[in-house]
Amino acid sequence: MTANPLLAQLLAPEPPTFRVGSAAASRCPECGGPADPAADGLAPCPICRLGWIAAWEPGRVRLALIPELAQGPLNALVVRLTLALMAAARGAAAGAGRPPKPAPDGARAAEAARQNRLLAALQGRVAATRAALPFAASPLVLRQTLLALPASRRAALVAELEGLRYLPEPGDPEVARWFRRRLALAPPDPPSCGLRTPE
């Protein structure tokens, strides 16, 4: 019915049950990142799992039209950017109260600024999408809206929403815990991606 996996997930009759597998995947099949470091053996990773449960736990994601990236690569990008910013904030906190260090070199400062702009641009898409498509402000409302439509109108709307993605809600406690565990286990690699920052 739709080539957008997120919409298929939102329209599922019920949320999937993720089972603990004996052969735990070491990589998330959707974003390619490490599997959950809590070693619960679940796949996909907790960030990619949000898409599957969004309609039933709508406060945990923000929807946005981001057609240039599929959900898996978008999740990988958001994870890299968030970990890089957390690592930078941790470094700044560790340096607080000590004699001032030499200023970071220009390339690193520019990279940090670029990462900040990218995350802000993604969050800006959330606001723009909510303004343009009020029924897509919440995955629950979107599910209810789509299910209430006759099949032909639903198909037309689903086609319009081909570029709809989700971002993890930054204030979600489980997401925040997962990011802290990830940061403790594996400091981030420098990000690289195909999303352009609007200048």
Ligand SMILES: [Zn+2]
């Ligand atoms: Zn993942």
